[in-house]
Amino acid sequence: MTIPLADDVFRAPGVELFDFPPLWEGAPYWLTKPVVLAVGGALVVCALAWAAFARPTLVPRGMQNAGELVYLFVRDQVARPFLGKDAERWMPLLLSLFCLILLWNFIGVVPGLQFPVNAHIAFPIVFALVAYVIKIYLGIRHQGLAGYFKNLMFPPGLPKLLALTLYAPLELLYTFVTAPFTHAVRLFANMFAGHLLLAFFSAAGFWLLHEQPSLVGAPVGVLSVAVAVAMTAFEMFIQFLQAFLFTLLTAMYIGASLHPEH
Template identity: 40%
Template sequence: MGLLIPLETGGFEAPGVSSFDFPPPFPNVPWLDKYMLQALLSLVIVLAFWLIMARKNKLVPTKGQYIGETAYFFVRNGIARDMLGHDFRRYLPLLIALFSFILVNNLFGVFPLTLLPTFAHVGWAYGLAGLVWIVYNAAGIGRHGPWGYLKRTCLPSGVPWYMWWLIIPLEFISNIIVRPITLSLRLFANMFAGHLLVLVFVLGGEYLLFESTSFVNKFFGAVSLVFSMAIFALELFVQSLQAFIFTVLTAQYISSAIAEEH
């Protein structure tokens, strides 16, 4: 990681924002950094998984087919159908793709060969939230037309006319501007903070255990390394939960955009 420096030059340097900066593996192609490579790899993994799961399905499912069906029904029944009702089939491929893509990229944070969640880079979280913003607004415009969608989004039914001056800008800011920002920052902040916490325990524990001469420091360094395993387990839960939350909120935003009344 390059964060442990000799004692005589200043001691331990705590992990920070710079810990997430990696030189591109191909200097002549600066945009092809580690985050991009992970995203491309996740795309291959997700496509391969669902293509394999869709082949040669049997009435009595095999173990592999059972895994695929469990993942499919989890998104279909637990997210799409519950949130979107009879319109769920139109948006089900998007929700499955979102959940799969986010989950794989989050799990890169605990995979030994990567140890970095892709969405710890805020640009990727903004990009994905921007895609969701386009989808739910396009769905609303397609259902109600531009003026009808804007009216339903900014002016809930039953609001008295003398409150319009306050409600319309608040609803516009909340539904059009704030939603993609909070959606992206929620994903980014959880991935960034979780990975930074892992770095603190692992690198701090390693430093105390191997660089310190004090027995007490070595003891707590060992404790820190052991405790980091619990942090990894917590991260595994948070990474899965954030993929679920992002997908649920996407379905909710689409449902709100195509609903007849707000």
Template identity: 60%
Template sequence: MVTIDDYRAPGPDIFVFPPIIDGGPFWFTKPVLLAVACAGLVIAFCWAAFAKPKIVPRGVQNAGEYVYFFVREQIAKPFLGADTDRWMGLLFTLFLLILTWNLVGLVPFIQFPASSYIAFPGVLAVAVLILKVYLGVKHQGFTGYLKNMSVPPGLPKWALGIYAPMELAHQFLFSWATHAIRVCANMFAGHMLLAFFSSVGFWFLVEKLSPLGAPIGLLGVVMTILLTAFELFIMILQAYLFTMLSAMYIAGGLRAEH
């Protein structure tokens, strides 16, 4: 008789991939291919939507303008104000790229979110951090930028030695970590949950079907469906949050944060 003890849940090894080409570069794996392919899809989408825009948008242009308007009004404008349009190219691209990296985790036969690898959102977060520091030094001066970000108005002098180092660590280290890890951790956890419940359904309904195991398998299928819908929401939300933080950091470079 097959028991639940025979089942082995998927583990972190589902994030480990061999090179796509035998004997080829060790780094050229499925996640790398997906990340590059998603970037190509974003370029193709933008080209199809905006290369030859019509007065009355239709099809891909209509979808592109809808997403562009959403990013502009709901993400960029609350932080950047009059500078919004200047940075929309970057923010619009970031939103589409993170969203595409996330959504491939739900595509049949692919089913792996590229953004669950910290390297990919990490590189984007580093680029945003470098841009933030560059803009801060350019618009506020080196000394003024450090002072504006680490010394809030009214801070007592005795607290400066405590607060300023903590704030600088937050600005240059923790802000990057939370920017990158937030999306990565959510995609990692979501992929693990979907892999677990889908494997439960397959094992107890297909691989080892039995009267006692069938209810467990059905539960796995139902949870997979529910979690897929929830994960879709999380994927969109994480793209939104990553782009929103990018807009906030850029605004912090353009203008004093305190």
């Protein structure tokens, strides 16, 4: 997070916070801070998974105990409600997705790093496209091409004319455009907005208390710092919630393709 400074005028942080040049002059254009944080976060998730499950014991302790708690949470709160008997089969994907998104989000409140990877739209788009491709593939594989579109466009009990003229176009638009778009943007927008708010209150407190201290501005500066601290705690809750919701929707899409009758 970059704190904007000025001699006598406060400049609120803006979208420039999300514009990262290459790490050094002459580096590839794609080699930026978010990419390094993304790769580092993925390696951390792999290391934690190895530490938790490489040598499992009958009585879990330490990292294994923590890993099993996360596994049980994803299995019972995300996978089983939508996948039923297929939950265990899809747990590697869902657990990896949840842990990686959560860690990438939490990087936004780590001092010195302070940028949630998913505040860069490219990363949520990749996650959403993976979920989307799996959803369409499973739907066609388990229902057949004709059966998939029939179940999608003509639900039982709905008059054919109404389905053809109103329901089918809306459902096609939702399935192939709206659903993957909102799946990605929901995660991105929350991380983007949260990072911007934290940057604003942190910058305001720094400017009022350090750059331009005054008797009038000091109370506002203290308030800004207090709000930044409170917002950090709230942002961590939002970061967890968005990881949970993204994984939950992925499980719901997979379950709908595997079991269209539900």
